[in-house]
Amino acid sequence: MESAVREGGVVTDTHAVTQKLRPHAEDAFAGELKALAAADDRPRPERWRLSPWAVATYLLGGELPDGTVITPKYVGPRRIVEVAVTTLATDRALLLLGVPGTAKTWVSEHLAAAVSGDSTLLVQGTAGTAEEAMRYGWNYAQLLAHGPSRDALVPSPVMRAMSEGMTARVEELTRVPADVQDTLITVLSEKTLPIPELGEEVQAVRGFNLIATANDRDRGVNELSSALRRRFNTVVLPLPEMAEAEVEIVARRVDQLGRSLDLPSVPDGIEEIRRVVTVFRELRSGMTSDGRTKLKSPSGTLSTAEAISVITGGLALAAHFGDGVLRAGDVAAGIQGAVVRDPSADQTVWQEYLEAVVRERDGWKDFYRACREVSA
Template identity: 85%
Template sequence: MPENTTEEAAGGTGTDGSAQVLRPHAEDAFADELKALAAADDRPRPERWRLSPWAVATYLLGGTLPDGTVVTPKYVGPRRIVEVAVTTLATDRALLLLGVPGTAKTWVSEHLAAAVSGDSTLLVQGTAGTPEEAIRYGWNYAQLLAHGPSRDALVPSPVMRAMARGTTARVEELTRIPADVQDTLITVLSEKTLPIPELGQEVQAVRGFNLIATANDRDRGVNELSSALRRRFNTVVLPLPATPEEEVAIVSRRVDQIGRSLELPPAPEGTDEIRRVVTVFRELRDGVTTDGRTKLKSPSGTLSTAEAISVVTSGLALAAHFGDGVLRSGDVAAGILGAVIRDPAADRVVWQEYLETVVRERDGWKDFYRACREAGA
């Protein structure tokens, strides 16, 4: 499952000033691991790939190389999901990562592009206002007015640059993009060409080009993909963590990485609170207590792993700056309230009921109950 959708905050080093960057790109933050994998990788590589499919999967899932180098897991979950995603990129079909918010779609997309092409920055961010030019190309209007249409006046999109270089392009939140703009990808993905009618030219994709898109399960009905466009993708669904232990491990690892970059105290001192946050999120998300005895109402929010990481990180910052550095119930209570209560009326009722019928009666949770009451429950 996801090591999370929250941004990687591990600081980089080097003469390029990356040590001062708040969030280095994956290929910079994990440059040593990618270099070690490339050196140890003796398997066939698709054209213009930096690593073989096996090495790309190892980079995502983690492992130990023959020289002793430890590759940290970027994604925790079923191995087959990663293998299918990597294999898709080695074919002529584009990859669509689908899932509810917080299932590491963006995270996996970035790391796949970094491992395959060594460049995760050829990115189109999908929004309701994304124009066609963001996917095809635009124009430098000063050049256009002075000299007319020319290649010098053309401003290539990330997709066009990836096609010309034979690398991986990324489109985030594809279903947020208006349907008519989405469909500009059809020719790119089916014919592997991008026409430039103003110049009577085209850009043809060279070997190595492919595209990774992400889409949110919750956005169904916003801008559904046309059947023609959907056929151009192989869809891989990223699930939520399968077990509480898996989710606790994900949250602990990511909080530790983020905390080190922010010079916060180590997360292991707050393992009990992390487990409580994860338990609360999973029970409310699933609509039943962990022991299966009590049915619960679920709030309107997603309560994803990413949100759990955010709650714990904020709590750790509170403990560091306004406490004794140890993560306690009072540090995470306000964050949990903010995550759970999105609809002030309906969600507050759900939370109050959960607090009084489950949290209040649970052994060892009295301090957590009091902290949540004091936080304004």
């Protein structure tokens, strides 16, 4: 018989959780959250599952007095996390801003999981996001049969969060049409969501707040209005400053993904991870790591998230078509695909980098040969 646990009155099938390809943060790290709640004796804002100190510890990692190890979810400046957590404890909404691949969505999910115990009150922003996704919609069968009523109303994730004192999330806010973005102004300033069809309103209860993520590097973005931007406290998530920090982030995340996909362990491929991170950092900065050679940068962002994707794909190749050990040949195709997004421009950048840098670098001959074979 499959095992089950009871958390907050809900029976959770632990086998089902482990079989999910991508469990929600509150499920994947339920043990850590439970241990933190038990050890947390600091003041908690209304309806928060943890104190701000415990939320920061959950994201940054640490060791509890009973010896429980809390794994880091975010590797970066502590002050950034502290400001983000503190913002959620005020009446200001939080905007996580950064270039693609700086873990905005990841941080947003884990913040919601630690604060509210539920990261699923989510609006995914796209060019087609409608106003109903931010406010509410209608069950048209009920609406036609009985007219406008509470029973016919379908609350959005934002409305649910307001009613229950939870944390709502809006991903890629700048991809949402400007008129739909501005439906949040009243929610964030007055903490009220009018329902004119019923002559009613939903008032947010204590504990409600909202986390939005945005970047301005992708095409097709809609700038936030000054009125909406004023309702947010903006926290910029930077790319990792040091190469080893980025290697750690990639290795940790690939290891988590690899376990869910039954792929080889990361330690067997740490040198390839270091090489991929080096290539990405040099090309996006336009300079080799020793500062001696200037480089052309490709059109893509070459983010940490893309490095994770390259390594995960390489591990899959090593597992299914190799000996299980990550090698240069396993990452060559993936790294070329990440760099060469615009064939007319990026192919030249990549070839020049291979010949001027990779070919001459000690210990990189296998990587050079593998990349040349893919390029041929």
